[in-house]
Amino acid sequence: MPIQKITREEILLKSADVFRVKGYHNTSMQDLAEACGLLKGSLYYHFPSKEMLMKDLLESIHRLLMEKIFPIAQDEALSPEERMEKLLKKMGKLLLEKEGGCLIGNTTLETVGVVPEFQPVLRTIMDDWTKALQTIFVNKKSPEQSFRLAQQTIMEFEGATMFTKLYGDKQFLYDTFARTMMKLN
Template structure:
């Protein structure tokens, strides 16, 4: 393979596409290098290991999403409707237009049990989700038992997502969300 100069950012962009389609476990460093048009040893110029590469992939996706969402939401020249339309375009670009869906969700599902290096970031996601639900419960019901109920709601929603995917039927997620409304608004 000819010697090709490429930037770390260009490598990450190509790796993100491959990881989104094939997953972390199904993407060897050799295969990723081939997809990038570089030699495997070139990865080690930028990354000490595959784990470091994946950490940078996740950080890049987070950074890209955060930057673009902030850019949309902080634009005072846009109306609320225009901000929603811009956010719609961003979500379409990130999660629907690309083969394989959301690289973050795919990485979370694939690595939750297999790779503790990514587990802290996944736990943080669920902790924030539970904290948000807990805050909604406290606003309407007070503080008693809200932590346990918030955990139950998040578990129900995540189970609804899983069953929706397995059975290709949105009723499971819709039912979980309806139960969440009932529990929070009771």
């Protein structure tokens, strides 16, 4: 009987690291297979196509965010400032302290308008990310203003990630974290 070398979930995790650095179109099934310690053909046992693999990956990331990160915004044991800090730090660890920047942002700029299948899940992730931040801001501001502040925070976050990538300097992100904390006043 055959030996299971890697699970479906593990393939997605390894693939995320490759896609984040190389981008969607520039990543080959060969690249993904190597990262997983498999041969190219074996990937097709788990996923019918590269496109479906990426779609599943994005949905898996959305699920992770919804379960582990975004609920921090509603943690009544913490102050709004503590929630914001905890959420930003976790987002930083998850999406930013790895090489290549933010997979969601990268994939958005690279594939929206080109691979229509990805757009809905990318939008959903941004929507729920916005809602989470809004939930924190709403302790201090009106709902409408909190919504705008949440969107602005993510935009600055993505812009800072671009600068961090271009200049190889994480300070851009740390500064954005700090400015976001100040918006809670």
